[in-house]
Amino acid sequence: MKSTHTRQLLIEKFTQYTFTDRDGKTLQYNLYVPEKMEKGKNYPLVLFMHDAGTVSPEVKATLSQGRGAVTWVEPEWQKEHPCFVLAPQYDTVIVDDKYQYGPELDRTIHLVESLAGQYPIDTKRVYNTGQSMGCMTSIAMDLKYPRFFAGSYLVAGKWNPGVTAPLAQQNIWAVASAGDPGARPSMDTIMAQLDAAGDTVSRGTIDQGAPETEVDQLAAQMIRPGIHAYYLLYQGGSHRSTWQHAYDITPAREWIFEQRKKS
Numbered sequence: 001m002k003s004t005h006t007r008q009l010l011i012e013k014f015t016q017y018t019f020t021d022r023d024g025k026t027l028q029y030n031l032y033v034p035e036k037m038e039k040g041k042n043y044p045l046v047l048f049m050h051d052a053g054t055v056s057p058e059v060k061a062t063l064s065q066g067r068g069a070v071t072w073v074e075p076e077w078q079k080e081h082p083c084f085v086l087a088p089q090y091d092t093v094i095v096d097d098k099y100q101y102g103p104e105l106d107r108t109i110h111l112v113e114s115l116a117g118q119y120p121i122d123t124k125r126v127y128n129t130g131q132s133m134g135c136m137t138s139i140a141m142d143l144k145y146p147r148f149f150a151g152s153y154l155v156a157g158k159w160n161p162g163v164t165a166p167l168a169q170q171n172i173w174a175v176a177s178a179g180d181p182g183a184r185p186s187m188d189t190i191m192a193q194l195d196a197a198g199d200t201v202s203r204g205t206i207d208q209g210a211p212e213t214e215v216d217q218l219a220a221q222m223i224r225p226g227i228h229a230y231y232l233l234y235q236g237g238s239h240r241s242t243w244q245h246a247y248d249i250t251p252a253r254e255w256i257f258e259q260r261k262k263s
Contacts, residue, residue: 044125049134129153151259158186177237
């Protein structure tokens with residue numbers, strides 16, 4: 001039996017648009033709208049940002065190179081956690097290894113604000129996440145807009161530990177691999193600094209080859225009342241392999257969705 005066409009059903013759930021910012025510049029993006037919304041009810045929004053390897057003019061590229069966007073639109077997740085999912089497509093590197101970012105960072109924030117004015121989005125439950133470059137963008141957003149997001153799921157990213165003190169006031173769950181020469185030491189230092197500042201970090205370590213059930217069990221055990229900073233480290237693994245696993249850690253994602261932005 002030969003196949004002449006492959007359908008990607010989760011990707012088909014997204015619609016493609018172009019946002020024009022106040023400076024006239026544009027940004028392509030993919031948007032998933034919950035299929036069954038109740039009148040008068042607002043819903044959370046997840047912003048996913050891709051890695052530098054997926055920089056492309058092809059708007060759907062971010063949807064097919066990993067699970068960072070599609071994991072939130074799976075029927076099982078949407079049944080319990082109906083939400084909007086926003087996945088911008090960047091055609092240039094928006095954050096570099098020197099921690100410098102371009103205008104796309106602010107443009108993405110403006111896009112979220114624009115969508116919040118068009119759809120029933122709960123602005124107290126807007127979450128950001130990303131892998132590698134996307135994770136760095138998430139951190140940069142958290143530092144520049146510390147009251148914008150209710151929670152951040154940080155996957156395989158790094159940042160300058162000298163300026164990350166504001167993360168102590170935010171809800172974050174970071175995931176890295178011991179074999180990642182960039183993210184691992186950076187996240188180790190950032191989390192150690194949060195501890196030193198009196199902001200207790202809950203940590204967990206597990207082999208990257210462990211079954212999903214064991215990873216979920218560990219993540220669930222990490223969650224404790226009053227703790228808003230979590231760090232799960234995979235033993236072994238690599239930079240790229242981190243996001244092949246991180247977006248399937250159900251207790252971590254559920255914890256993110258429990259967070260609400262303070263008034």
